[in-house]
Amino acid sequence: MTRLKCIAIDDEPLALKLIARYVHQFPELQLVQTFEDAISGAEYLKQGTIDLLFIDINMPDVSGLELVRSLDKKPLIIFITAYRNFAYEGFELEALDYILKPIDAKRFAKAVDKAIDYYKFKNNDAGGKTDNSLYVYSEYRMVKINLDDIEYIESMEDYIKIHVHNAKTILTLMPLKKVLEKLPADKFQRIHRSFIVAVDKIKSIHNRKVQLAHAELPVSESYMDFVRKWMKFK
The missing domain is CATH 2.40.50.1020 (LytTr DNA-binding domain)
Structure with missing residues (x-):
């Protein structure tokens, strides 16, 4: 079974706990670390490879947007934020999805399902089947279209x-x-x-x-x- 290594970065401890709880509901995901500040998260990303990053945008030291821009090799990105006005910047960085706080469980699950599907598509890991889909960015998020x-x-x-x-x-x-x-x-x-x-x-x-x-x-x-x-x- 495909397992995506992921980390979460958010300066709100309660938000991190909620993200961790939701992530643990998916056997396809492995949460390897969480960070309450962007600088620590950035250091970890420079040293290790992950598949999926959950990251807040508005943080006091370095914004999530700045952190993602600084990465030479970007994982799949899901932005989680309380602010709608950053959607276009997330689109420019090719974020997979953009979830608004407070985090809804069903909305989180939809974003994760998309990440798992896209990861399998990119890595040709569809259980021996050809993925009959096209992935494009539209309305600030990745959209899966059946061919x-x-x-x-x-x-x-x-x-x-x-x-x-x-x-x-x-x-x-x-x-x-x-x-x-x-x-x-x-x-x-x-x-x-x-x-x-x-x-x-x-x-x-x-x-x-x-x-x-x-x-x-x-x-x-x-x-x-x-x-x-x-x-x-x-």
């Missing part, structure tokens, strides 16, 4: 909009080329400088238009080879 739910992906300059079946679209800061590299080539195809489609979601192709269940997308000349291959096997 089978994606209909198409749309470029919006520096951002992409992921159109998901029966759900709201997901906006994330990432170029279209980069997300294409994360997708299986047999399931997704770029058809235009602004669009990637899920191949199995295509209903028809006619006059350089790809018809999906909820959209009609143009096909650029440079991607017509895909259209010819698709029509050949239909």
Whole structure:
């Protein structure tokens, strides 16, 4: 069984005790140390390797944001704080999640489940199965998207909009080329400088238009080879 080594840093002793209690409910986690100040926590991180860090943001000596920025090798990060206004900074540091105090047990569990899933995904440890998911940062936290739910992906300059079946679209800061590299080539195809489609979601192709269940997308000349291959096997 996968076990993630983790530490918690928070200047509030009661918060640390609560985090420790919640962590011990997960057999996949191993809490190796807790710290009431960021400096001691930072020294530990320089000497040892951990997989997951629970860290408060607003601490008197060094803020959690400053500590995370100083790390050469960052573990998975879950920020725990009483302040909402640090969400964007957490997003910039690619925090896995952002939990507001007082810490709710269900909200904590949701963040931990996400950390375990993402750790397995990154380390190719899915019990022999291929993880059929895409992980992106959206709304200041990591979001897991089932590949089978994606209909198409749309470029919006520096951002992409992921159109998901029966759900709201997901906006994330990432170029279209980069997300294409994360997708299986047999399931997704770029058809235009602004669009990637899920191949199995295509209903028809006619006059350089790809018809999906909820959209009609143009096909650029440079991607017509895909259209010819698709029509050949239909």
